[in-house]
Amino acid sequence: MDRAEYRRQLKLDEKSIAKGIDSSKLDADQIVSLMRVIRDKLRGCLSRSSVTSLMYYLYQNVNLGAKHIADAPISCTKGCSHCCNIWVDATPPEVFYTASAIRSQKRQVNALTSVEVAIATTGGLSFDGRGDVVTPCPLLDNNLCSVYDARPINCRTAVSADAGVCERSYLHISGEDIPTPVVWMALRQGYGFALEGALHHAGLVPHAVEWNEALRIALTAPDTEARWLAGEDVFAGVARATDEPLVQNPQLRELYREAFGVAP
Numbered sequence: 232m233d234r235a236e237y238r239r240q241l242k243l244d245e246k247s248i249a250k251g252i253d254s255s256k257l258d259a260d261q262i263v264s265l266m267r268v269i270r271d272k273l274r275g276c277l278s279r280s281s282v283t284s285l286m287y288y289l290y291q292n293v294n295l296g297a298k299h300i301a302d303a304p305i306s307c308t309k310g311c312s313h314c315c316n317i318w319v320d321a322t323p324p325e326v327f328y329t330a331s332a333i334r335s336q337k338r339q340v341n342a343l344t345s346v347e348v349a350i351a352t353t354g355g356l357s358f359d360g361r362g363d364v365v366t367p368c369p370l371l372d373n374n375l376c377s378v379y380d381a382r383p384i385n386c387r388t389a390v391s392a393d394a395g396v397c398e399r400s401y402l403h404i405s406g407e408d409i410p411t412p413v414v415w416m417a418l419r420q421g422y423g424f425a426l427e428g429a430l431h432h433a434g435l436v437p438h439a440v441e442w443n444e445a446l447r448i449a450l451t452a453p454d455t456e457a458r459w460l461a462g463e464d465v466f467a468g469v470a471r472a473t474d475e476p477l478v479q480n481p482q483l484r485e486l487y488r489e490a491f492g493v494a495p
């Protein structure tokens with residue numbers, strides 16, 4: 232594809248997702264478009280050694296996507312934070328964006344202290360092991376997310392149709408499934424696929440990693456973001472929910488092939 236074709240395709244892609252992914256339509260073309268747009272924005276991130284502009288764009292787009300499904304019945308309200316007491320993971324650019332937000336609020340010392348306190352409980356736990364440990368996210372403040380605009384996709388899409396089930400399942404480990412509307416799960420998957428596919432294509436380490444440990448690393452060493460953008464696996468050794476990279480997912484592989492014309 233020559234430069235003119237590339238620009239033409241990108242314009243079409245940007246138009247297709249200008250109002251966010253509509254997960255109620257399960258439109259694979261939109262995810263493919265978003266994957267290519269993210270990939271394009273990563274070029275700017277590489278030259279600036281910062282993911283800030285990409286993640287700002289992406290989260291605005293997630294917010295737009297959420298508007299398409301605003302009529303799905305959910306019981307989440309401000310101050311309800313049951314889901315902030317369990318395992319959280321996020322991809323590297325999501326971790327860096329949150330760390331940047333904390334730094335720009337000049338809260339890194341307090342935040343790092345809270346993260347260290349949380350790690351005293353969660354440090355070294357696997358995904359399964361964390362399932363038995365109920366303890367709040369270090370960024371939860373009076374039942375409100377202190378990084379609300381910079382919270383990762385998994386938090387943005389952790390919604391439920393029944394807060395009572397969340398309380399029993401998250402706080403009392405009842406084992407009940409959280410009744411998340413299908414359109415919200417599709418929203419999470421669509422944005423997750425697009426982001427991880429684009430990161431993989433850019434040669435970056437895309438895996439989602441455990442939140443507390445990753446935050447500690449990102450807040451302690453400010454050059455982590457630049458090193459990751461240079462291709463380093465800066466979160467090697469941090470726990471993951473699964474060892475199998477998301478890019479092995481057959482659906483994601485198909486979308487990736489459609490987006491870039493090659494297998495991941």
Ligand code: SF4
Binds near residue numbers: 319368369383386
């Ligand atoms: S980042 Fe915010 S929304 Fe996510 S678990 Fe922590 S406090 Fe909750």
